[in-house]
Amino acid sequence: MFDVVVIGSGPAGYVAAIKASQLGLKTLCIEESSDAKGNANLGGTCLNVGCIPSKALLDSSHRYYEANKNLSEHGIKIGDLELDLNSMMKRKDDIVRKLTGGISGLFSANKVESISGRGKVISSNKVEVTKNDNSTENIETKNIIIATGSKPIEIPSAIFGKHIVDSTGALSFDEVPKSLGVVGAGIIGLELGSVWSRLGSKVTVIEALDDFLPMADKDISKESLKEFKKQGLDIQLSSKVTKSLEHKDFVTVTYEQDGKEIEKKFDKLIVAVGRSPNSKGVIDEGVNISLNNGFIEVNEFCQTSVSNIWAVGDVVRGPMLAHKGSEEGIMVAERIAEKHAQVNYDLVPSVIYSHPEIAWVGRNENELKADNIDYKVGKFPFAASGRALAVDQSVGFVKVLSENKTDTILGVHVFGPAAAEIVQQALISMEFGASSEDIALTMFSHPTVSEAFHEAALASNNQAIHIGNKGK
Ligand code: FAD
Ligand code: NAI
16 A cells, blocks of 8 residues: 555656655656656656757757857857757757656655556545556555646647647657748747747747737737747737648648738648646546546645545646646645645746746736736846846846835746846745845845846836836
8 A cells, every 4th residue: 555646757746756755655656658668758748848858959959049140249250050950859868868767766766666557546545557568457545646747739720740740749850840830829839939940940930819928027028029020930920720731741821810811831830829638537437526627626735625636737727837736746745744835826937948038927017907906117128237248148128016015026027138047036035025125135246147136126116226217
């Protein structure tokens, strides 16, 4: 009998399993995906076909782009530049192998058992595992954590095939498509669209909504749209794909825009219109747990209506982000061990790994207006940052939103160099309930791009040094 059985080994599941074992609970992790030898392929979407391989390609493609376009003004001349896509892909695959192998090592070190197979909850204390050879085994456990993640959404107007691919296909093209269509200007569309655009594809992004990045602060949506367009992404908003056809060597895509039908031809088409939870066939019908649109229903502690069955990560409500799933996994392991853990869902940071990066934490202006909160704005442009200019990354800004009366920071939004890292500083300060004055009174190293956060906090109270002050 196990104390905890975790179904799924992505960042939600593997972290929950390690934490549970560290807390002295006898833990097993079941993973459906396996390698050629039948061993569990650990790490989930994030490590295998998500966060890690996409960031590896974003980095490589950025280096190529820089070498091709931007080094000459630094006085560095390169002769004939050549792209070796095979080596670029091999580097990405090596990183993935190293990290997924690392999870096996962490499991051994932390005494987590793992088994390859498909898990299904058949009662509150039993999980059925269907192995690769189709044999089944029932495992008894005191607690179950479902962490089965998510998969790409397929739309009827663009069915996946040889040239119409999801994000996984787009991480391993064997040549650079001359022309590339991307359906969906969301996070995957922008990250992977940027990768292939930097490597030479002519990229068209087809987005159904009228607004660009509606979940981001409005200033970031506006400024980043300009920048993406400048970088060569042809972003078509208010465009609804109605039909796509695969031909031998290309795809034709039809979309509606302003009442007109437009047809375009691409070498490849990436469909990135969101992800849906992997909940089908995971819970036996006899177990009384409800689904909402495929998401397993849980309370704020990730507990289902059956008190010893929990669900974490992409398969439950909330943003589909690795760090959100991992923190939920830790919370659940601690609660099973009878500790008082919780996740602060108000402070889940978001990052889009474009160049420059986009990152934020807390609420944006539209959300504060909708909640009738009296707020002030402190903004500082990277164009006025010495370090940003020195490193040739002076696009964008830091924007700090604080409560007018108390000065408490409510949201920090960054578009620019090291945006993701700056937002982690904001995140920590917000966890401690900081005011913009607290940040203003903190000494930052010079020259750093983080100084833009310091200056934006100063600007919240009209005290910025390096710009003309402008509050709300
Ligand atoms: P998953 O990682 O999806 O893992 C679920 C695991 O469960 C899988 O291994 C699956 O095989 C297994 N499984 C499913 N059903 C069963 C079953 N019945 N039995 C046994 N095993 C089962 N997030 C970020 O925070 N930062 C990023 O930079 C980022 N980049 C991304 C880039 C791309 C291209 C994609 C696609 C996603 C990205 N994400 C990113 C999102 C991130 O990958 C997910 O939020 C995260 O992986 C969710 O973790 P999870 O553990 O809930 O699920
Ligand atoms: P997304 O939800 O970010 O974006 C999907 C986009 O597609 C939206 O703009 C939506 O309006 C549009 N869309 C939906 N249906 C459409 C249609 N029929 N035609 C045209 N456009 C359509 O989803 P995406 O990009 O697939 O990513 C899935 C999730 O993966 C993200 O929401 C995020 O949680 C996670 N992710 C996180 C990353 C990060 O943290 N850096 C990187 C990549 C993915």
